[in-house]
Amino acid sequence: xxxxxxxxxxxxxxxxxxxxxxxxxxxxxATLIVAVVGEALFRYRFGPSGYNPPAAVWRIQEQLTTRPDxxxxxxxxxRAEDQIVFNFADIEFLPLSTDANGFINHPDAESxxxxxxxxxxxxxxxxxxxxxxxxxxxRGLDYHSMALHRTAPPQYARIFEAHGHTVNPEWxxxxxxxxxxxxxxxxxxxxxxxxxxxTYHSGTWAGPPVDTSLRARIFNGPLQGWNLAFRNTxxxxxxxxxxxxxxxxxxxxxxxxELHRLVSQSNEIGARVIxxxxxxxxxxxxxxxxxxxxxxxxxxxxxxxxxxxNQSIDVIDLRRAIKExxxxxxxxxxxxxxxxxxxxxxxxxxxxxxxGDAKSNR
Numbered sequence: 001x002x003x004x005x006x007x008x009x010x011x012x013x014x015x016x017x018x019x020x021x022x023x024x025x026x027x028x029x030a031t032l033i034v035a036v037v038g039e040a041l042f043r044y045r046f047g048p049s050g051y052n053p054p055a056a057v058w059r060i061q062e063q064l065t066t067r068p069d070x071x072x073x074x075x076x077x078x079r080a081e082d083q084i085v086f087n088f089a090d091i092e093f094l095p096l097s098t099d100a101n102g103f104i105n106h107p108d109a110e111s112x113x114x115x116x117x118x119x120x121x122x123x124x125x126x127x128x129x130x131x132x133x134x135x136x137x138x139r140g141l142d143y144h145s146m147a148l149h150r151t152a153p154p155q156y157a158r159i160f161e162a163h164g165h166t167v168n169p170e171w172x173x174x175x176x177x178x179x180x181x182x183x184x185x186x187x188x189x190x191x192x193x194x195x196x197x198x199t200y201h202s203g204t205w206a207g208p209p210v211d212t213s214l215r216a217r218i219f220n221g222p223l224q225g226w227n228l229a230f231r232n233t234x235x236x237x238x239x240x241x242x243x244x245x246x247x248x249x250x251x252x253x254x255x256x257x258e259l260h261r262l263v264s265q266s267n268e269i270g271a272r273v274i275x276x277x278x279x280x281x282x283x284x285x286x287x288x289x290x291x292x293x294x295x296x297x298x299x300x301x302x303x304x305x306x307x308x309x310n311q312s313i314d315v316i317d318l319r320r321a322i323k324e325x326x327x328x329x330x331x332x333x334x335x336x337x338x339x340x341x342x343x344x345x346x347x348x349x350x351x352x353x354x355x356g357d358a359k360s361n362r
Contacts, residue, residue: 246290
């Protein structure tokens with residue numbers, strides 16, 4: 001009896017192995033077919049990959065120059081009379097007017113002299129340069145901007161090191177925006193690349209970083225279509241938010257480190273610092289993003305660091321001010337995510353009223 005069973009097992013075992021092998025081959029074949037068909041469909045649906053900026057980006061790029069310390073800047077001493085006006089989405093650009101260091105400023109703002117207030121930050125503060133100058137002037141204050149689009153806290157600190165001391169400001173206004181976390185990481189990686197800013201960012205100031213890794217060659221080559229589908233799905237899920245998962249712990253730490261560095265430099269020349277927490281359009285119109293929530297940790301940590309060093313930091317939280325506005329959406333462009341003139345004037349009024357109150361209470 002035992003011999004009969006053993007013989008039967010011996011005959012059926014190869015058959016089961018063949019069936020299992022055939023199933024694996026069929027599964028692999030089906031997977032390959034899905035991959036190939038999907039790749040073709042996704043390439044057709046999402047078009048060619050690569051960085052293809054609109055014409056407006058290239059027009060802006062013509063007016064920029066590289067900087068080895070903080071990446072790039074505008075060409076210096078561009079006059080408003082030159083009538084260089086950009087056209088992007090529904091942003092209302094004024095004629096480009098830059099100072100001797102390549103920062104957008106009001107045509108009446110003079111370079112290389114002492115000012116009352118210095119503005120630093122990214123495009124939100126940069127776009128407000130003209131309006132804030134006028135708001136400040138109406139209050140008897142002289143305002144100058146060293147804000148620059150597509151920059152982050154490590155660049156703010158380096159810009160101040162290079163130029164801030166020349167204007168000897170009494171107040172320094174620093175914009176903190178939600179993309180400062182990811183763009184701080186981007187800046188740190190750029191400094192390690194050994195490339196100039198434009199080369200590293202695919203030819204423009206805001207392009208994606210170059211990536212020559214094996215993973216990048218695969219996803220931008222044979223799996224280009226799937227990569228495009230994945231990125232498109234991620235963009236849909238993210239919506240107007242900076243990210244889905246929020247800033248990483250080391251990104252928050254790096255932002256705090258760089259801002260504290262700038263605060264320390266400011267206090268060395270006796271300047272008083274105001275951190276302006278700027279909410280994104282997504283935060284203003286819905287609930288706070290994870291990046292906006294991270295502002296609290298950044299601000300609390302900065303305040304503790306400042307207290308230990310006998311420094312002072314003022315904070316203007318635009319998250320609250322904009323939420324309490326009758327119509328927060330009216331403070332942002334309808335298409336673009338930046339604040340419009342109404343948003344700039346609201347923020348500027350709060351900033352310069354705060355400075356005026358502080359000066360009168362001395």
